[in-house]
Amino acid sequence: MKKSILAFVSLLLLASCAKNESKTNLHITGNIKGLKKGTLYIQRVVDSALVAIDTIAIDGSSAFESNIDLKSPEMLYLFLDRGVSNSLDNNLLFFAEPGNINIDTNLDSFLSGAKITGSKNQELYEEYKKISSRFRDDNLTLLEQKFNALKRNNTKAVDSLSARQDSNTKRRYLYVTNFAINHKDYEIAPYITLSDIYDINLKYLDTIQKSMTPKVAESLYGKKLTEYVTAVKAQEQID
Incomplete structure (x- = not known):
C-alpha cells in the first residue's frame, strides 16, 4: 500500500493544469548578476516531467522578464542553461502566484543567493x-x-x-x-x-x-x- 500511496502522491503533485487563460496574470522580472550569455526556462511539472512554459535568451544583459498564464498558485522552476552542465544547482524552485514576482540572484550562487519577492506563498x-x-x-x-x-x-x-x-x-x-x-x-x-x-x-x-x-x-x-x-x-x- 505504501508504494501505491507514494505513486499517487507523486501524480498529484506533479500533474499540472493544462488550461490557459485568455490573458497573462503572472509577471516575472529578475536579474542574474554575472550572466552574459545563456538561456532561461520557466518550467512546470506535467506528468512527472519538467516542461518549459517560457524560454528567455540572455545575450549581454543579465535582466530578464516573463509573462505567464497561471490559473492557481503553483511551484515553478527557473532553469538556467549555462551551456556547460545541467546540474540541480541550475534549477531554482519558486512558489509562483498571480501578480508581480521578482527574482534576483547571481551566477556563482544561483540557488543560495536567490532573493524572491512578490509572492506570499x-x-x-x-x-x-x-x-x-x-x-x-x-x-x-x-x-x-x-x-x-x-x-x-x-x-x-x-x-x-x-x-x-x-x-x-x-x-x-x-x-x-x-x-x-x-x-x-x-x-x-x-x-x-x-x-x-x-x-x-x-x-x-x-x-x-x-x-x-x-x-x-x-x-x-x-x-x-x-x-x-x-x-x-x-x-x-x-x-
Missing part, C-alpha cells in the same frame, strides 16, 4: 524551509552516529539512536501539520502536506484538508489534497 515557503531543514540536518547527524554505532556493534547505542530518529520524525510531522493548519488560507498548506507528510496518519490529513479556506480548497494543490485524502480513505476501507 514563497515568503511562507522560505520560512518553512528554515525550520524543516533543521529536522533534516538532525536526522543526517543521527544517521551518521547510528552507522558508526553499527560498525562498533554497539546495540545499546543503535537502539537509543533509533528512538531519537523516531522522535525527530514525529516532531517534524507535528511541525508540518501545525504549519499547514496555521497557514490554511495559503496554498503552501496543501502543498507541504502532499510533499512532506503524505504518509501521516489519516486523521491529521483529514484535519488539514478540512481546515483549508474555500479559496485554498479550490486551488491547484487544494483540490489535489482533497483528492488524495478521499483516495486514502477509500484505500483504508478496502484494507
